[in-house]
Amino acid sequence: MSRSLSEEPKWRARLAGAGALAALAAVVTAPPASATPDYSLAAANYAGAQIALHEGVQGTPRLDDAGQTLGHDVSGHQGPVDWAAAAGAGAQFTYVKATEGTGFVNPQYGQQYDGAHAAGIIRGAYHFARPDVSGGAAQAEYFIAHGGGWRADGTTLPGALDIEYNPYGDVCYGKNAADLTAWIADFTRTYLAKVKRSALIYTSTAWWKRCTGNAAGFGNTNPLWLARYGPEVGELPAGWDKQSIWQFAKGGGLPGDQNYYNGPFGRVQALAKGATAGGA
Template sequence: MVTVSAGIRKKLLVALPLALAAALVAATPGSADPRPSGPDLSAWQHPSGSPIDWKAVKGAGHDFALVKATEGTDYTNPHFHEDTTAMRAAGVLRGAYHFPRFDQAPEPQALHYVQETFGENVFGSLPPILDVERSNGQAPQVIIDWMHRWLNLVQVLTGRQPIIYAAPGFWRYEVADTREFNHYPLWVADWNQGPWPDLPGGWTNWVFWQTTDRASIPGISVPSDSNIYNGDMGPLERWANTPYFGS
C-alpha cells in the first residue's frame, strides 16, 4: 500500500478543484460559433479557373456552401456543376442561387435557373435561392412584382419554397422595405459582428446569416463570404434532404 502524507493530501485537495475547473473550461465551447457554417461563392473564387478543394473546406468544419448558379437568362457559373459534384463527394451540402436581372422578364430567368439546377437537385440540395442585391435601375414596385413572379414560378417548378437573400440597407432603399416577402425564409447579409443580424422587411427570423465578405477558408485560394446557419430552424440536413419534384 502506498501511503500519502498529510501535507501531500492537502496539496492534492487544493490542486484537484483547480484542475477540474481547467478541464471544464477546456471542454466548454469558447468564442467559436457552434452553429453550422459555410462559404458562399461564385466564379470569383476560382481565380484563373483554379478548383476549390472541397475536402479541405469540409475538413475545416464547414457543412454547407451557397454557390452562384445562374444570372439573367443566359449566364451559368462555369464552375457550378463541377463544384456541385465535388461538394457532394466531400459531404458538403449545397445551395444554388440565382442573381436576377430586374430589367429582364422573370419567367425566362426562372426557367433558366431551374434547367441548370434541376439535374443537381437531389438529396443534399438546399431550397432554391434568389439573391436580391442589385436593382438594375428599376423602381421598387417593378422589383416587387418581378420577385413575386420568379418566386412563384420556381416554387411551382421545384416544389420547394425559395429562400431570399437580402441586405437590410438595400432592401430598405431599393425595395421600399416591403413586407410582402417575409413569409419566405431569409438569408440575411449583415456584417455588424453583433449577436443578432439586422432584419429587413418585417422578417423576425433568418435561416442563413452572411457575417463577412473576407473569410479565409482552407481549400479556397481567395477570400470569400462566410455564413452561419440558424440552428433554431431545425436540423440543417432536413432543409437539404427534402426532395424536389422528380428527385
C-alpha cells in the same frame, strides 16, 4: 364630287403630308430595339459583390457561435474549390452560384456543386438576379434549367435568389419599389411552381428597404439569407422575424464568403429534406 385639275395637286399634297406625319408618329411611339444585355461583370459577380462596397464592413461576429452551423458560398471567380480542405476547415453547407440573368452560367458550376456533394457537404445553388434584362419568371426558369433545381436526396438545399445592388448601373435596376417587388414575386412564384420548394432570398436590409420599400410579403414563404458584415445580424427586412442564413464575412478560413446557418446542423438537414420557411 369630281375635283378640278387645279385642285388635284393640293389634294395629293395633303395625302402625302398626312402619310409623312403617320410615319413619323410610328417612329416616335415604337419601342426602341432592345440592346444586348451586358454580362461583362458576370464572371466576377457573386453573392455580396456590391454589399460591402455600398454598406461597408463593421466588424466580425463574436466568437460565440453556439447553436449555429458554419458554411460558405462560392462562385466561378474562385475557380476550382478544394472541397476536402473546405470540409476539413469546418464547412457543413455551401451555396454555389449557378446563373446570372438569362445569359450566363458559372463555368465552374459542375466542379463546385458536385464537388461539394462528393465531399459530404450539403449544397445548394443561387441565381444572381438581373431585373434589368428579363422578367422574374424567365430567370427562374433559366436558373432551374442550369442547375438551380432541387432534389429530395437530403443533401440538396432549395435554390436561392441573390437580389442586391446592381453592379451595372442604377442600384435598383431602374425599377420602382412596386415593380421590383413584383419582379421578385414573379421569380419566387415561378420557382415554387416548377420545383415545389420555396426559394431562399439573399439580400441586405439596407438594399431591401431602399429598393422594395421594405416589402413585407415574403417572410412567411421564403427563408431569408441575410448579408451583413458586422458583429451582429442587426435589423431584418420587414416580414421576417429571423434569418435562416447569415453571411457575416467576406473571405476567411473557408473559400468564398462565410455564413452561419441559424441553428444546429439538423436544421440544415431539415431544410434540405423539405422544411418550410417557418421551420427553417
